[in-house]
Amino acid sequence: MQTIFERLGEQNIKLLVDQFYDLVFSDPQISRLFKTDKALIKEKQRMFLTQFFGGPQLYSQQYGHPQLRARHLPHPISDDDAVAWLSCMSRALKDLPVEEALKDEIFKRLVPTAMFMVNRDEGNE
Numbered sequence: 247m248q249t250i251f252e253r254l255g256e257q258n259i260k261l262l263v264d265q266f267y268d269l270v271f272s273d274p275q276i277s278r279l280f281k282t283d284k285a286l287i288k289e290k291q292r293m294f295l296t297q298f299f300g301g302p303q304l305y306s307q308q309y310g311h312p313q314l315r316a317r318h319l320p321h322p323i324s325d326d327d328a329v330a331w332l333s334c335m336s337r338a339l340k341d342l343p344v345e346e347a348l349k350d351e352i353f354k355r356l357v358p359t360a361m362f363m364v365n366r367d368e369g370n371e
């Protein structure tokens with residue numbers, strides 16, 4: 247059984263990340279959270295998704311254990327923010343030149359990870 251990384255290929259991961267952050271940086275709900283260089287976050291996400299999808303551990307080799315939830319704690323993320331993040335991802339996937347079943351599989355893998363990043367209870371703000 248091939249990994250998502252093998253089925254998607256490096257070129258498509260680049261395309262996906264590129265398109266995704268172009269959407270994120272202009273998204274009315276979550277763009278305000280992104281304060282650093284777009285090229286840098288694209289590169290970090292390319293490395294992270296490569297390993298998340300079963301490819302080489304590029305992110306960990308460079309930055310250490312991902313500890314994604316901890317790394318997101320400085321950024322207040324609500325349920326609505328996670329939904330907006332996933333919506334950008336879904337739109338970025340739409341344009342990708344790969345089969346629909348693979349797009350669905352990728353999206354489904356990302357949903358729990360995105361919801362796990364929620365670290366702010368909107369009711370308590």
Ligand code: HEM
Binds near residue numbers: 287364
């Ligand atoms: C749920 C909604 C999410 C929001 C609002 C969000 C937001 C952010 C923000 C604001 C940053 C810092 C960017 C900067 O340096 O300016 C970041 C970093 C990052 N995010 Fe997310 N994120 C979300 C979900 C995810 C998910 C699901 C993943 C992985 C599948 C992910 C992977 C990353 C990675 C790898 C970094 C770079 C961490 C580092 O500094 O090394 N994020 N995210």
